[in-house]
Amino acid sequence: MPGSSPARKPAKPRKKAPARKTTKRKSKARRSVAKKPAPKPAPRIPAGRLEEILKRQGFRFVAGVDEVGRGALAGPLVCAAVTLDTERIPTDLFDSKMLEPEEREARAAEILRLAVAVSYVVVDSLDIDDQKLGVSNLAALRRAVRKLAPRPDYVISDHFPLDEKQESPHVSLPKADAMSAAVAAASIVAKVSRDAFMAKLDSEHPGYNFTSNKGYGSDEHWAAIRALGPSPVHRRSFRGVASYQPSLADL
16 A cells, blocks of 8 residues: 555564583583592602611611600600611611501511611600600600610611710701601601500500500590590690590499
């Protein structure tokens, strides 16, 4: 018709954008994370580098000293000193914390067979409470070295400095148990000796499971202290130990 506007063509329906496949991407990401290999444990490198250096400098009988049980809530602190002949160092010596119990037992027997001298100093919980940990620890390390006979040509300690009156030349180094075979040997025999002490204390003071926790502050050990109170072999100077009393439900 004249004067009328032309009819509009109907609009074409818009196409919907395809949905993103987020689910598949997420599942692929999850699968890729799950397939990541577990990190390989660091290789164990036997201690003994320091003995090799000292041997080249003319030192033959090298002693190491170390302690075990410093951070425990109960039981003794055990310090050991071991003198080794650099001409016949036991094989595969590591810091005691890197070894399984069976490995420590086997290494300890080999150390005692080959060592020139071995000494021990045991500090009970009462002495630790009276003298405080740092003082008693340092005194025990120095006593263990003085007990060695014959006197070593050189002495290595793990972190703690030795007495200036020490007749043999000596050095204190952090992480010496990873570098010195003698210090590693001392840590092993001290650990084996202390574990035997803790098994004995477990039979004398049942309920704390000292054979398993070795006197350290595991959750089940703290639970036993809360329920039973501290035993006579607990270190009451350590934070939190003396504050617990037996539960009324267990009396």
